[in-house]
Amino acid sequence: xxxxxxxxxxxxxxxxxxxxxxxxxxxxxxxxxxxxxxxxxxxxxxxxxxxxxxxxxxxxxxxxxxxxxxxxxxxxxxxxxxxxxxxxxxxxxxxxxxxxxxxxxxxxxxxxxxxxxxxxxxxxxxxxxxxxxxxxxxxxxxxxxxxxxxxxxxxxxxxxxxxxxxxxxxxxxxxxxxxxxxxxxxxxxxxxxxxxxxxxxxxxxxxxxxxxxxxxxxxxxxxxxxxxxxxxxxxxxxxxxxxxxxxxxxxxxxxxxxxxxxxxxxxxxxxxxxxxxxxxxxxxxxxxxxxxxxxxxxxxxxxxxxxxxxxxxxxxxxxxxxxxxxxxxxxxxxxxxxxxxxxxxxxxxxxxxxxxxxxxxxxxxxxxxxxxxxxxxxxxxxxxxxxxxxxxxxxxxxxxxxxxxxxxxxxxxxxxxxxxxxxxxxxxxxxxxxxxxxxxxxxxxxxxxxxxxxxxxxxxxxxxxxxxxxxxxxxxxxxxxxxxxxxxxxxxxxx
Amino acid sequence: xxxxxxxxxxxxxxxxxxxxxxxxxxxxxxxxxxxxxxxxxxxxxxxxxxxxxxxxxxxxxxxxxxxxxxxxxxxxxxxxxxxxxxxxxxxxxxxxxxxxxxxxxxxxxxxxxxxxxxxxxxxxxxxxxxxxxxxxxxxxxxxxxxxxxxxxxxxxxxxxx
Numbered sequence: 001x002x003x004x005x006x007x008x009x010x011x012x013x014x015x016x017x018x019x020x021x022x023x024x025x026x027x028x029x030x031x032x033x034x035x036x037x038x039x040x041x042x043x044x045x046x047x048x049x050x051x052x053x054x055x056x057x058x059x060x061x062x063x064x065x066x067x068x069x070x071x072x073x074x075x076x077x078x079x080x081x082x083x084x085x086x087x088x089x090x091x092x093x094x095x096x097x098x099x100x101x102x103x104x105x106x107x108x109x110x111x112x113x114x115x116x117x118x119x120x121x122x123x124x125x126x127x128x129x130x131x132x133x134x135x136x137x138x139x140x141x142x143x144x145x146x147x148x149x150x151x152x153x154x155x156x157x158x159x160x161x162x163x164x165x166x167x168x169x170x171x172x173x174x175x176x177x178x179x180x181x182x183x184x185x186x187x188x189x190x191x192x193x194x195x196x197x198x199x200x201x202x203x204x205x206x207x208x209x210x211x212x213x214x215x216x217x218x219x220x221x222x223x224x225x226x227x228x229x230x231x232x233x234x235x236x237x238x239x240x241x242x243x244x245x246x247x248x249x250x251x252x253x254x255x256x257x258x259x260x261x262x263x264x265x266x267x268x269x270x271x272x273x274x275x276x277x278x279x280x281x282x283x284x285x286x287x288x289x290x291x292x293x294x295x296x297x298x299x300x301x302x303x304x305x306x307x308x309x310x311x312x313x314x315x316x317x318x319x320x321x322x323x324x325x326x327x328x329x330x331x332x333x334x335x336x337x338x339x340x341x342x343x344x345x346x347x348x349x350x351x352x353x354x355x356x357x358x359x360x361x362x363x364x365x366x367x368x369x370x371x372x373x374x375x376x377x378x379x380x381x382x383x384x385x386x387x388x389x390x391x392x393x394x395x396x397x398x399x400x401x402x403x404x405x406x407x408x409x410x411x412x413x414x415x416x417x418x419x420x421x422x423x424x425x426x427x428x429x430x431x432x433x434x435x436x437x438x439x440x441x442x443x444x445x446x447x448x449x450x451x452x453x454x455x456x457x458x459x460x461x462x463x464x465x466x467x468x469x470x471x472x473x474x475x476x477x478x479x480x481x482x483x484x485x486x487x488x489x490x491x492x493x494x495x
Numbered sequence: 496x497x498x499x500x501x502x503x504x505x506x507x508x509x510x511x512x513x514x515x516x517x518x519x520x521x522x523x524x525x526x527x528x529x530x531x532x533x534x535x536x537x538x539x540x541x542x543x544x545x546x547x548x549x550x551x552x553x554x555x556x557x558x559x560x561x562x563x564x565x566x567x568x569x570x571x572x573x574x575x576x577x578x579x580x581x582x583x584x585x586x587x588x589x590x591x592x593x594x595x596x597x598x599x600x601x602x603x604x605x606x607x608x609x610x611x612x613x614x615x616x617x618x619x620x621x622x623x624x625x626x627x628x629x630x631x632x633x634x635x636x637x638x639x640x641x642x643x644x645x646x647x648x649x650x651x652x653x654x655x656x
Contacts, residue, residue, distance in 0.1 A: 225539065312534035405610070
C-alpha cells in the first residue's frame, strides 16, 4: 500500500501526463485541414509591396470576389479547330525495351497521344476518366490557358471521377513544346504516367529552323528511364546537313541533362524561341523538372550525331552506321542568363506594380496531422503560405530565394515569367522566359511577369513530392473566386 | 541510471557500425547497378523508384544517422547530469557525453553538407571513427570496476565496496 505522499505524487504525475497528452492532442488536431478553399489560404497581413509604397491586400481571400474561375473560359461560341478525346485509365503499361509497369494511361498508352495544333487554333479536349479510382484532371503545363481549363483539382475544377468527363477548351496562342498531366494527386498520377505531349506549330516558321522534328519525352517508369515511353534509344533519319529540332520534355521529378559531342543550339526554352542562339559545345544543358527545351542539330555528312537526353537515353540524328560514339557528359553547364541576343521585353519590368518574396526553407512541423520535415515559404508552413494577390494588368516582380538544401524546379501556372537576374547578376542574353525554373540551394532569382491572365494560379515546386510537403503557393487575381474545395466530398487533392 | 547511460552510449557506438555497413551496402549496390548498365540521375532519385540491391542502405543511413544516433546522443547528454555511482556524480560522464554529442552534431552537419561540398566526406568518414571511440569510452566508464577506479582517483580516501 503506497504511503499518502506517494499517492499524492502518483496522482499528480498522472494528472500532469493526462493534461500533457490532452494538450498534445489539441495541438495535433489544430493542424488538421479538413475541407478548405484556397480562398482562405494565406496569412492575414500585407505581402505584396506596391511601387508607390502602399501595401497590397493579401490573404484570406481579401479581395471581394465577383467572378468565378468557371467563367474564365475560351470563347464558348467558337468551333474547335482541334478536337480530341482523352481517356484516362489505370492499367499495365507496356514499356518496350523494359518491363511492364502498373500505372496510368491516356487512350491506352503512356505517354498519351501527342496533341498537335497550329498557333491560334482552338483546342477542345474531352477528358474521360475510365478507371482512375481517385479521380483525375488534365493540366496543360506551360500553356497560358484560361483559368477554367487549368485542370487543378480543388481550385479550377473537381477531380473527374470514374465514369465522369470534363471538357477543356483553350486557344493555343503561343507556339512551342508543352505537355499535359493530371493535377489530381499529381505526385502519384504524374509519376505513374498520366501525361502526354503538346506541340503547337508556329503560324510563321521560326528563324531558328528545324524542318524535321522529333519528340524526346523523358519519363521514369518503375525505375526505367524511357524516351517517348520506350526504354530504348531513338533514331531520327535526316539528310546530311539538314537541321533537326528535338523537343525535349522533362516529365520527371528532377533535372535532366542534355549534351552531345556534336555542336547544337537551344532553339527554345519552355515554349519560347531563343533569339539568335549560339552554337553550344562542351556544355550540358539542364532541363528542370517539368521544363522543356527545343534543341536544333545538323545531321552530319556521314553517320549520325548523338544527342544524349537525360542520363540514360540518346537520339541519333542522320544515317545510322552502328558505330556512333558516346560523349562524356560535360561538367560545365550552359547558362541561360547570358545565352542568345537581347530583344525587347514587351513590358516595363523595371517598375513593377507588385513585389513579392518567395523564400523557400525547411523545418520540422505538422501538416494535416502528419509530422515531418516540411518545406516553408517565407518561413511559414502550408497552408499558411503566402497568397500573392494581384490585379489584372499589374507588372509583378518576385524575389525567389532557395534557403533549403535541395534544388526546387518552381512552376507558375498560366503565365510565362521573365528571368531578370540571378544572385544580383542581370540577365544579358535573349529574354529568358520560363514556366519552370530550377533554383539551386543558396540561389536567388528576380523574375517578373505581367498579370494578364485572370484566375487563381498555383505556383509550386515540380518535384511533386515537395508540393505535397508544402511547397505550394498561389497567385490570386482581385475579384476572382472559386467554388471548389480541397479535401472535401469531391475528393480533390491537387498535389 | 548508470545502465541506461551505458545502453545509450552503446546505441551510439552500434549506430556507427550500422552506418558504415549501410553506406557500404548502398555504394556497392550502386556500383553493381551501374556495372550492369543502370543509370542513376536526378530523375531516378526523385522518382523514388530506384530498384537495385543495396538501395535500402540509403534510407537506413539517413534514419540512423539523422534520427537514431542524434536522439541517443542527446538523451545521453541529458542523462549524464543524473548518472551517479555510489550517490556521487560519475566522474567524466558529462564530459564524455558532451564529447559524443558534439562529435555527433558535427557528423550530422557534415553529412547534410556533403552534397554541397563533397570534400567534407573525407572528414565525415574520419569523424565517424571519433564518434565510435568516444561512445565506447563513455560506455566503458560506467562499468563497476572502471567507475570505482574513477571514484578512487577522484577521492583517494573514499571507501569502495
